[in-house]
Amino acid sequence: MIPLLPATPQSLLQAASELQAGRLVAFPTETVYGLGAKATDALALAKVFEAKRRPFFDPLIIHIADRESMAPLVAPSAAAGARVKLLMDRFWPGPLTLVLPKSDAVPDLATSGLPTVALRMPSHPVALALIRAAGFPIAAPSANPFGRLSPTCAEHVRSAFAEGDGISLILDGGPCEVGVESTILSLAGVTPMLLREGGIPRSEIEALIGPVEIGAASAAASASGPRPLAPGQLEGHYAPRTRLKLLTHTETLPLAGSRLGYLGFRGGPREPHAAVEILSPDGDLRAAAANLFACLHRLDRAGLDLIYAEPVPETGLGVAIMDRLRKAATGSGIE
Secondary structure (H helix, E strand, O other), X not given: OOOEEEOOHHHHXXXXXXXXXXXXXXXXOOOOOEXXXXXXXXXXHHHHHHHHOOOOOOOOEEEOOOHHHHHHHEOOOOOOOHHHHHHHHHHOOOOXXXXXXXXXXXXXXXXXXXXXXXXXXXXOHHHHHHHHHHOOOXXXXXXXXXXXOOOOOHHHHHHHOOHHHOEEEEEEOOOOOOOOOOEEEEOOOOOOEEEEOOOOOHHHHHHHHOOOEEOOOOOEEEOOEEEOOOOOOXXXXXXXOOOEEEOOOOOXXXXXXXXXXXXXXXXXXXXXXXXXXXXXXXXXXXXXXXXHHHHHHHHHOOOOOEEEEOOOOXXXXXXXXXXXXHHHXXXXXXX
């Protein structure tokens, strides 16, 4: 099994040494666990794509520990705009990724050939300590096989990968506080564009910088067709291996299937089910987001034929939760 180490000062130094040698390390952030590699080492980045079985057209997010680390990664003056400063002052460190014109220091593999780079400053103390100990920015998509459920604890990572997948170790920093991936906002054009719903609601961003456009799911044309501008934009993503059906607000729960699971928002179903998970009994959307992937992981391990998921209110973090559930249903082959 892949070594799983508590995030002590000694294990942080060990993990930093692995990264410096061009190897992969899984580590916690406040959103989900990431699979990290040196951001400017194209060979190390290739190992990330290989371990995750991730298509090379899907760009990575680069994690930094301070604003000074941003300058070498972006085009001159890209970080100097008033909107960039406002967003960093309000939301960094935290679950907001900014997409900006990139510099030549960023390998094309990290950006999937796009002229922009996705940058984030995580707020998790283990993530920040690891970046500082390594001495360079870390590119890190979620630490799970491509398209599958995101990991929100260290055991999710270890159960998803085998020893031969090239991951040197996993740093255990406990459960992730936010529980859904970062919001991705592009500032590469004239108008800010939301590329992925996430841990910072769109309403909070617009209250700070004004109207934000919604980016197309796959807007960058390539020789093989459209491709994503940011992670998590494909229609089928975040999927359990068990089929998942997202109920509508007015839909009567079907009873087909011998072993049914239910993912509820505030309460369980009236009919008996083999397994039931509740996101937030008191209706707290922040708690629901933090619990989302952990609940889905447990249901996915319960030997079910089908998981029914109850919708949540699409306000605040509920927008990001519903984005994950819709894509999970598509990725599991139901929608």
